[in-house]
Amino acid sequence: MKRSDFIKKALLTGAAASLGPRIVHAKKEGDFQSTYDRLRAPIGFNHLPNKEEITMNTVLHKADTRGHADHGWLKSHHTFSFANYYNPERVHFGALRVLNDDTVAGGRGFNTHPHDNMEIISIPLAGDLEHKDSMGTVSVIREGDVQAMSAGTGVFHSEYNKNKDQEVKFLQIWVFPREKNVEPRYDQISVREVEAANKFYQILSPNPDDQGVWINQDAWFNLGKFEAGASDRYRINRKENGVYAFVLEGNVTIEGQSLNARDGFGIWNTDEISVQADSKARVLLMEVPMNLS
Numbered sequence: 001m002k003r004s005d006f007i008k009k010a011l012l013t014g015a016a017a018s019l020g021p022r023i024v025h026a027k028k029e030g031d032f033q034s035t036y037d038r039l040r041a042p043i044g045f046n047h048l049p050n051k052e053e054i055t056m057n058t059v060l061h062k063a064d065t066r067g068h069a070d071h072g073w074l075k076s077h078h079t080f081s082f083a084n085y086y087n088p089e090r091v092h093f094g095a096l097r098v099l100n101d102d103t104v105a106g107g108r109g110f111n112t113h114p115h116d117n118m119e120i121i122s123i124p125l126a127g128d129l130e131h132k133d134s135m136g137t138v139s140v141i142r143e144g145d146v147q148a149m150s151a152g153t154g155v156f157h158s159e160y161n162k163n164k165d166q167e168v169k170f171l172q173i174w175v176f177p178r179e180k181n182v183e184p185r186y187d188q189i190s191v192r193e194v195e196a197a198n199k200f201y202q203i204l205s206p207n208p209d210d211q212g213v214w215i216n217q218d219a220w221f222n223l224g225k226f227e228a229g230a231s232d233r234y235r236i237n238r239k240e241n242g243v244y245a246f247v248l249e250g251n252v253t254i255e256g257q258s259l260n261a262r263d264g265f266g267i268w269n270t271d272e273i274s275v276q277a278d279s280k281a282r283v284l285l286m287e288v289p290m291n292l293s
Helices: 003-019 035-040
Strands: 057-061 067-070 074-078 096-104 109-115 119-126 128-133 138-142 145-150 155-161 168-175 185-190 200-205 220-226 231-235 241-249 252-254 257-259 264-268 272-277 281-289
Touching: 096 155, 096 241, 096 281, 109 128, 119 128, 119 138, 128 168, 138 145, 138 185, 145 200, 168 281, 220 231, 220 272, 241 272
Parallel strands: none
Antiparallel strands: 057 264, 067 074, 074 096, 096 168, 109 155, 119 145, 119 168, 128 138, 128 155, 145 185, 200 220, 220 281, 231 272, 241 264, 241 281, 252 257, 252 272
Protein backbone atom coordinates (compact mmCIF):
# COMPACT_ATOMS: atom_id res chain seq x y z
CA MET A 1 0.00 0.00 0.00
CA LYS A 2 1.33 3.43 -0.88
CA ARG A 3 2.29 5.70 2.04
CA SER A 4 -0.32 8.30 0.97
CA ASP A 5 -3.03 5.61 0.76
CA PHE A 6 -2.02 4.21 4.15
CA ILE A 7 -2.16 7.67 5.75
CA LYS A 8 -5.52 8.42 4.16
CA LYS A 9 -6.98 5.10 5.36
CA ALA A 10 -5.71 5.66 8.89
CA LEU A 11 -7.18 9.14 9.05
CA LEU A 12 -10.54 8.27 7.55
CA THR A 13 -11.16 5.08 9.52
CA GLY A 14 -9.71 6.34 12.79
CA ALA A 15 -11.02 9.87 12.86
CA ALA A 16 -14.44 9.12 11.42
CA ALA A 17 -14.98 6.31 13.91
CA SER A 18 -14.92 8.57 16.93
CA LEU A 19 -15.35 12.11 15.70
CA GLY A 20 -18.53 11.85 13.65
CA PRO A 21 -21.93 13.14 14.82
CA ARG A 22 -23.02 9.90 16.41
CA ILE A 23 -22.90 8.19 19.79
CA VAL A 24 -19.60 6.54 20.59
CA HIS A 25 -20.21 3.33 22.53
CA ALA A 26 -17.61 2.17 25.02
CA LYS A 27 -18.04 -0.62 27.53
CA LYS A 28 -15.88 1.09 30.10
CA GLU A 29 -13.45 3.92 30.47
CA GLY A 30 -10.23 3.01 28.68
CA ASP A 31 -12.02 0.68 26.27
CA PHE A 32 -11.37 2.76 23.16
CA GLN A 33 -8.73 3.43 20.56
CA SER A 34 -6.26 6.03 21.73
CA THR A 35 -6.96 9.52 20.38
CA TYR A 36 -3.24 10.28 20.52
CA ASP A 37 -2.13 7.13 18.71
CA ARG A 38 -4.82 7.45 16.05
CA LEU A 39 -3.94 11.03 15.14
CA ARG A 40 -0.21 10.98 15.89
CA ALA A 41 0.64 8.19 13.44
CA PRO A 42 0.74 10.25 10.23
CA ILE A 43 2.49 13.26 11.72
CA GLY A 44 5.89 14.29 10.48
CA PHE A 45 5.71 14.99 6.78
CA ASN A 46 4.24 18.46 6.41
CA HIS A 47 4.62 21.90 7.95
CA LEU A 48 7.73 21.00 9.93
CA PRO A 49 10.79 23.26 9.89
CA ASN A 50 13.80 22.51 7.74
CA LYS A 51 16.75 22.63 10.11
CA GLU A 52 18.94 23.98 7.33
CA GLU A 53 16.49 26.78 6.54
CA ILE A 54 17.01 29.97 8.53
CA THR A 55 14.59 32.28 6.74
CA MET A 56 10.96 32.70 7.70
CA ASN A 57 8.59 30.04 6.34
CA THR A 58 4.86 30.43 5.81
CA VAL A 59 1.83 28.39 4.76
CA LEU A 60 -1.48 29.91 3.67
CA HIS A 61 -4.90 28.26 4.08
CA LYS A 62 -7.69 30.35 2.55
CA ALA A 63 -11.13 30.02 4.11
CA ASP A 64 -12.75 28.55 1.01
CA THR A 65 -10.16 25.76 0.79
CA ARG A 66 -11.11 24.22 4.14
CA GLY A 67 -12.91 20.91 4.41
CA HIS A 68 -16.66 21.16 5.01
CA ALA A 69 -19.17 18.84 6.63
CA ASP A 70 -22.93 19.37 6.88
CA HIS A 71 -24.72 16.88 9.10
CA GLY A 72 -27.84 18.99 9.44
CA TRP A 73 -27.50 19.62 13.16
CA LEU A 74 -23.74 20.20 12.81
CA LYS A 75 -22.00 22.32 10.20
CA SER A 76 -18.24 22.32 10.42
CA HIS A 77 -15.27 23.70 8.49
CA HIS A 78 -12.00 21.82 8.97
CA THR A 79 -8.69 23.64 8.54
CA PHE A 80 -6.85 20.32 8.96
CA SER A 81 -7.77 16.77 7.92
CA PHE A 82 -10.58 15.51 10.12
CA ALA A 83 -13.17 12.71 9.95
CA ASN A 84 -14.22 12.38 6.28
CA TYR A 85 -12.07 15.33 5.13
CA TYR A 86 -8.57 14.32 4.14
CA ASN A 87 -5.84 16.40 2.52
CA PRO A 88 -2.25 15.12 2.77
CA GLU A 89 -0.96 18.71 2.79
CA ARG A 90 -3.36 19.71 5.57
CA VAL A 91 -2.80 17.25 8.40
CA HIS A 92 -1.30 19.53 11.05
CA PHE A 93 0.78 22.59 11.80
CA GLY A 94 3.43 21.38 14.22
CA ALA A 95 1.62 20.35 17.42
CA LEU A 96 -1.64 21.93 16.21
CA ARG A 97 -3.68 19.00 14.91
CA VAL A 98 -7.35 20.11 14.74
CA LEU A 99 -8.93 23.49 14.05
CA ASN A 100 -12.67 23.07 13.49
CA ASP A 101 -15.06 25.97 13.02
CA ASP A 102 -18.34 24.46 14.29
CA THR A 103 -21.97 25.53 14.25
CA VAL A 104 -24.41 23.38 16.27
CA ALA A 105 -28.19 23.60 15.93
CA GLY A 106 -30.39 24.43 18.91
CA GLY A 107 -30.63 21.63 21.49
CA ARG A 108 -28.22 19.35 19.62
CA GLY A 109 -24.67 18.29 20.30
CA PHE A 110 -21.96 15.67 20.64
CA ASN A 111 -22.95 12.63 22.71
CA THR A 112 -20.62 11.21 25.34
CA HIS A 113 -17.40 10.03 23.73
CA PRO A 114 -13.81 9.28 24.85
CA HIS A 115 -10.45 10.95 24.30
CA ASP A 116 -6.98 10.45 25.68
CA ASN A 117 -3.62 12.23 25.45
CA MET A 118 -4.87 15.31 23.67
CA GLU A 119 -5.14 18.96 24.73
CA ILE A 120 -8.64 20.07 23.72
CA ILE A 121 -9.46 23.79 23.64
CA SER A 122 -12.90 25.27 22.96
CA ILE A 123 -13.44 28.95 22.19
CA PRO A 124 -17.14 29.90 21.89
CA LEU A 125 -18.00 32.62 19.38
CA ALA A 126 -21.78 32.80 19.91
CA GLY A 127 -24.39 31.05 22.02
CA ASP A 128 -24.03 28.72 25.02
CA LEU A 129 -22.20 25.38 24.95
CA GLU A 130 -22.82 22.94 27.80
CA HIS A 131 -20.02 20.56 28.78
CA LYS A 132 -20.15 17.40 30.93
CA ASP A 133 -17.33 14.96 31.59
CA SER A 134 -16.29 11.88 33.56
CA MET A 135 -14.27 14.07 35.96
CA GLY A 136 -17.58 15.39 37.29
CA THR A 137 -17.42 18.72 35.48
CA VAL A 138 -20.68 20.34 34.41
CA SER A 139 -20.28 23.81 32.91
CA VAL A 140 -21.51 26.23 30.26
CA ILE A 141 -19.14 28.30 28.14
CA ARG A 142 -20.10 31.46 26.27
CA GLU A 143 -18.42 34.06 24.08
CA GLY A 144 -15.63 35.59 26.15
CA ASP A 145 -14.82 32.25 27.82
CA VAL A 146 -12.03 29.80 27.03
CA GLN A 147 -12.14 26.11 27.95
CA ALA A 148 -9.26 23.65 28.07
CA MET A 149 -9.28 19.94 28.84
CA SER A 150 -6.17 17.80 29.19
CA ALA A 151 -7.50 14.36 28.30
CA GLY A 152 -4.38 12.62 29.60
CA THR A 153 -4.97 9.00 30.64
CA GLY A 154 -8.54 9.18 29.35
CA VAL A 155 -11.77 11.09 29.77
CA PHE A 156 -15.34 10.86 28.50
CA HIS A 157 -17.22 14.06 27.70
CA SER A 158 -20.22 15.51 25.88
CA GLU A 159 -20.97 18.95 24.42
CA TYR A 160 -24.44 20.32 23.73
CA ASN A 161 -26.06 23.52 22.62
CA LYS A 162 -27.80 24.56 25.81
CA ASN A 163 -30.42 26.62 23.93
CA LYS A 164 -33.09 25.14 21.68
CA ASP A 165 -33.91 28.39 19.89
CA GLN A 166 -30.46 29.50 18.66
CA GLU A 167 -27.26 28.12 17.23
CA VAL A 168 -23.98 27.86 19.09
CA LYS A 169 -20.74 28.63 17.26
CA PHE A 170 -17.33 27.67 18.59
CA LEU A 171 -13.79 26.75 17.65
CA GLN A 172 -12.72 23.22 18.51
CA ILE A 173 -8.91 23.04 18.71
CA TRP A 174 -6.75 20.01 19.45
CA VAL A 175 -3.05 20.20 20.33
CA PHE A 176 -0.75 17.24 20.86
CA PRO A 177 0.47 17.13 24.50
CA ARG A 178 4.01 17.62 25.75
CA GLU A 179 3.70 14.59 28.04
CA LYS A 180 1.46 11.56 27.68
CA ASN A 181 -0.70 9.91 30.34
CA VAL A 182 -1.00 12.86 32.70
CA GLU A 183 -3.95 13.07 35.07
CA PRO A 184 -6.98 14.44 33.20
CA ARG A 185 -7.77 18.06 34.03
CA TYR A 186 -10.40 20.67 33.19
CA ASP A 187 -9.87 24.44 33.07
CA GLN A 188 -12.22 27.29 32.14
CA ILE A 189 -11.89 31.06 32.48
CA SER A 190 -13.45 34.28 31.29
CA VAL A 191 -11.08 36.54 29.39
CA ARG A 192 -13.41 39.54 29.37
CA GLU A 193 -11.48 41.25 32.17
CA VAL A 194 -8.15 40.96 30.35
CA GLU A 195 -9.32 42.06 26.92
CA ALA A 196 -7.22 44.87 25.51
CA ALA A 197 -7.98 47.14 22.58
CA ASN A 198 -5.70 47.07 19.53
CA LYS A 199 -3.18 44.61 20.93
CA PHE A 200 -2.86 40.91 21.60
CA TYR A 201 -3.71 39.50 25.00
CA GLN A 202 -2.88 36.02 26.26
CA ILE A 203 -5.64 33.45 26.76
CA LEU A 204 -3.61 30.21 27.09
CA SER A 205 -0.13 29.16 28.15
CA PRO A 206 1.81 26.16 29.55
CA ASN A 207 2.01 27.82 32.98
CA PRO A 208 -0.79 27.55 35.58
CA ASP A 209 0.19 30.91 37.11
CA ASP A 210 0.03 32.80 33.81
CA GLN A 211 -2.91 34.69 32.35
CA GLY A 212 -5.46 32.39 30.69
CA VAL A 213 -6.05 28.65 30.81
CA TRP A 214 -3.06 26.33 30.83
CA ILE A 215 -2.35 23.13 28.92
CA ASN A 216 0.19 20.33 28.84
CA GLN A 217 2.21 21.77 25.95
CA ASP A 218 4.69 24.60 25.30
CA ALA A 219 1.98 26.63 23.58
CA TRP A 220 0.66 30.16 23.91
CA PHE A 221 -2.63 31.48 22.47
CA ASN A 222 -3.43 35.17 22.09
CA LEU A 223 -6.49 37.06 20.89
CA GLY A 224 -6.50 40.52 19.40
CA LYS A 225 -9.36 42.92 18.65
CA PHE A 226 -8.36 45.75 16.35
CA GLU A 227 -9.86 48.88 14.89
CA ALA A 228 -9.06 49.64 11.25
CA GLY A 229 -5.51 50.92 10.92
CA ALA A 230 -4.30 49.54 14.27
CA SER A 231 -1.30 47.23 14.42
CA ASP A 232 0.67 45.12 16.87
CA ARG A 233 3.72 42.88 16.93
CA TYR A 234 3.77 39.43 18.51
CA ARG A 235 7.05 38.04 19.83
CA ILE A 236 7.38 34.27 19.87
CA ASN A 237 8.00 32.80 23.32
CA ARG A 238 10.07 29.78 22.29
CA LYS A 239 12.43 29.67 19.31
CA GLU A 240 11.35 26.14 18.34
CA ASN A 241 7.73 27.32 17.96
CA GLY A 242 5.72 28.65 15.07
CA VAL A 243 2.51 30.68 15.03
CA TYR A 244 -0.73 29.82 13.27
CA ALA A 245 -2.92 32.90 12.81
CA PHE A 246 -6.67 32.45 12.30
CA VAL A 247 -8.71 35.49 11.31
CA LEU A 248 -12.05 35.46 13.12
CA GLU A 249 -13.40 38.70 11.68
CA GLY A 250 -12.36 41.40 9.23
CA ASN A 251 -9.28 41.84 7.08
CA VAL A 252 -5.66 41.97 8.20
CA THR A 253 -2.16 41.89 6.78
CA ILE A 254 0.38 39.64 8.52
CA GLU A 255 4.00 39.87 7.37
CA GLY A 256 2.83 41.23 4.03
CA GLN A 257 0.14 38.60 3.47
CA SER A 258 -3.43 39.89 3.08
CA LEU A 259 -5.96 37.77 4.97
CA ASN A 260 -9.74 37.74 5.24
CA ALA A 261 -12.20 36.25 7.72
CA ARG A 262 -11.54 32.54 8.45
CA ASP A 263 -8.23 32.49 6.56
CA GLY A 264 -5.36 30.70 8.29
CA PHE A 265 -1.69 31.63 8.02
CA GLY A 266 1.18 29.65 9.56
CA ILE A 267 4.59 31.22 10.19
CA TRP A 268 7.79 29.70 11.56
CA ASN A 269 11.55 30.30 11.63
CA THR A 270 11.11 33.85 12.91
CA ASP A 271 11.26 35.64 16.25
CA GLU A 272 8.19 37.83 15.83
CA ILE A 273 5.37 38.73 13.47
CA SER A 274 3.60 41.95 12.60
CA VAL A 275 -0.19 42.26 12.29
CA GLN A 276 -1.91 45.22 10.60
CA ALA A 277 -5.72 45.59 10.71
CA ASP A 278 -7.07 46.68 7.33
CA SER A 279 -10.58 46.85 8.78
CA LYS A 280 -12.15 46.20 12.15
CA ALA A 281 -10.80 42.74 12.89
CA ARG A 282 -10.36 39.95 15.40
CA VAL A 283 -7.44 37.50 15.20
CA LEU A 284 -6.45 34.36 17.11
CA LEU A 285 -2.72 33.52 17.31
CA MET A 286 -1.77 29.95 18.24
CA GLU A 287 1.92 29.49 19.04
CA VAL A 288 2.88 25.81 19.11
CA PRO A 289 6.02 23.64 18.89
CA MET A 290 6.92 22.77 15.31
CA ASN A 291 8.85 19.60 16.12
CA LEU A 292 7.07 16.64 17.73
CA SER A 293 9.32 14.31 19.70
